[in-house]
Amino acid sequence: MATQLVDAHGRRVRKLRLSLTDKCNLRCHYCMPLDATFMSEAKYLQPAEYFEVVSELCEVGLEELRLTGGEPLMRKSFDEIALLLSRLPLKKIGLTTNAVLLDRHLDVLKQARVEHLNISLDSLDATTFHKVTHGNHLARVLKNIELAKKAGFSVKINVVAMRGVNDHEVFDFAEYARNLDVEVRFLELMRIGHALEKQSSQFISAAELMKNLGTRYQLTREVTSLDSTSFNFRLSNGARIGFIASESKAFCGQCSRWRLSADGIMRACLFKDDGLSIRSTTSGERGALYRTLLGMKPFLRPAEVIHPMNAIGG
Ligand code: SAM
Ligand code: SF4
Numbered sequence: 001m002a003t004q005l006v007d008a009h010g011r012r013v014r015k016l017r018l019s020l021t022d023k024c025n026l027r028c029h030y031c032m033p034l035d036a037t038f039m040s041e042a043k044y045l046q047p048a049e050y051f052e053v054v055s056e057l058c059e060v061g062l063e064e065l066r067l068t069g070g071e072p073l074m075r076k077s078f079d080e081i082a083l084l085l086s087r088l089p090l091k092k093i094g095l096t097t098n099a100v101l102l103d104r105h106l107d108v109l110k111q112a113r114v115e116h117l118n119i120s121l122d123s124l125d126a127t128t129f130h131k132v133t134h135g136n137h138l139a140r141v142l143k144n145i146e147l148a149k150k151a152g153f154s155v156k157i158n159v160v161a162m163r164g165v166n167d168h169e170v171f172d173f174a175e176y177a178r179n180l181d182v183e184v185r186f187l188e189l190m191r192i193g194h195a196l197e198k199q200s201s202q203f204i205s206a207a208e209l210m211k212n213l214g215t216r217y218q219l220t221r222e223v224t225s226l227d228s229t230s231f232n233f234r235l236s237n238g239a240r241i242g243f244i245a246s247e248s249k250a251f252c253g254q255c256s257r258w259r260l261s262a263d264g265i266m267r268a269c270l271f272k273d274d275g276l277s278i279r280s281t282t283s284g285e286r287g288a289l290y291r292t293l294l295g296m297k298p299f300l301r302p303a304e305v306i307h308p309m310n311a312i313g314g
Helices: 047-059 078-085 102-111 126-133 138-150 167-180 193-197 206-214 283-294
Strands: 015-019 064-068 092-097 116-120 154-161 183-188 219-222 231-235 240-244 257-260 265-267
Touching: 015 047, 047 078, 047 283, 064 078, 078 102, 102 116, 102 138, 116 138, 126 138, 138 154, 138 167, 154 167, 167 183, 167 206, 167 231, 167 240, 183 206, 206 219, 206 231, 206 240, 265 283
Parallel strands: 015 064, 015 257, 064 092, 092 116, 116 154, 154 183, 183 240
Antiparallel strands: 219 231, 231 240, 257 265
């Protein structure tokens, strides 16, 4: 077997976030402006290019793939790409989505063994949902989450916690997690791209959210894998709750992820603007490029990044 991708700190690359588009049907205020501009579709990697790159990464130890964006379900060739990638020897394939279009894709996701769905849902209240996303799709998203659960998908809900916006909803989410039997994970607002504007005023730490939840529930720690981005708890109401504390409790020392943007830039870190383009490269050239990229992964969390989240692939 070819040599695995392990860096000087012993971090092995075994997960890839694959961005299919930077476009989106929502405009979450921390992610992109209302008048966001997007890359030309002519720049997109083609299905066969995704297949080739992911296939060779599987040979050097890639185990898990997550399709993301932008909103990945907006990519016109989503079905073709997902079905093609499902042929590869991946242990786990996931999708991160806002779920607006999810019902139309559940059948193909099943066929393509995309079993792990991370769904963004920042509020259970229609007014707040609109305030955050600039979309009126709360009812549709809630219905699609239920459909996905009923169809047997593993569903995790991502909630970006924001002071003064949705932090008063932690208890509602704890009840939602229990009632629907889904894991709800609170993400700290990261210092990335468009979020930089309001990050300091809206940031709320995982520790503060845990303290708030602790006033009503007992929290029991659950075991997670070493390179997991979240730390998880079972609440005394039975809910499964996690925290992704990238700001206050960065996990760079155990990070096992690379990211490939829709226009073919491979990045070793979400917080690094610089990456290497795999476009029009030969397999041999990519081998050398991967070795260079191993050395580009920071060990300590960079303070912030200006590059927009939707373009890197969240
Ligand atoms: N459109 C899909 C979605 O929203 O799930 C996938 C792409 S989105 C960029 C991936 C995840 O990143 C979402 O859960 C979103 O809430 C989160 N996200 C985006 N910007 C963020 C920020 N500045 N801090 C924390 N999470 C962020
Ligand atoms: Fe779209 Fe996801 Fe960004 Fe929201 S977080 S604007 S749903 S890409």
